[in-house]
Amino acid sequence: MKIIPIAIFLMAASVYAGAPEGKASFASKCQGCHGANGEGKASIAKMFSVTMHPLGSKEIQTKPDADLKKTITEGHGKMKPVGGLDDKQVADVIAFVRTLKE
Numbered sequence: 001m002k003i004i005p006i007a008i009f010l011m012a013a014s015v016y017a018g019a020p021e022g023k024a025s026f027a028s029k030c031q032g033c034h035g036a037n038g039e040g041k042a043s044i045a046k047m048f049s050v051t052m053h054p055l056g057s058k059e060i061q062t063k064p065d066a067d068l069k070k071t072i073t074e075g076h077g078k079m080k081p082v083g084g085l086d087d088k089q090v091a092d093v094i095a096f097v098r099t100l101k102e
C-alpha cells in the first residue's frame with residue numbers, strides 16, 4: 001500500500017503551494033496587525049476594541065478560502081480591505097495563513 005502516503009504528500013503539496021510567497025506578502029501586509037504568527041497584536045485589538053482571533057485558531061481555520069479572500073479584499077468588521085495584492089498574492093497569503101498554528 002504505497003498509494004496512501006503518496007496521496008497524502010500530493011494533498012499537502014497542493015495545500016501549501018504558494019505559502020513561501022504568501023509569507024512575504026503577509027509580512028508586509030498583515031503582520032503589523034496580526035503578528036508574525038497571526039497571533040494578533042493586543043495593541044491593535046485594543047485600538048479597534050475587538051477580539052482578534054489568532055489566525056491559526058479553529059475559528060479562522062474552519063472558514064473556507066472564499067471567506068478569507070473576502071476578508072482580505074473586502075474587509076471584515078473593523079478590518080479594512082487590504083489593497084495592493086493581486087489575485088495570486090491573495091491566494092498565496094491564504095496558503096500561508098493555512099500553515100499557521102495557534
Ligand code: HEC
Nearest residue numbers: 029030033048050052060068071072076077078079082093
Ligand atoms: C490595520 C490592521 C490590520 C491589517 C493590516 C490586517 N488585519 Fe486582519 N483583522 C484586523 C482586525 C482588527 C480584525 C478583527 C475584525 C473584527 O472582528 O471586527 C481582523 C480580522 C481578520 C480575520 C478574521 C476575520 C473573521 O472572519 O473573523 C482574518 C482572517 C484576517 N484579519 C486576515 C488578515 C490578512 C490575511 C491580512 C493581510 C492580507 C490582514 N488581516 C491585515 C486588522 C488587520
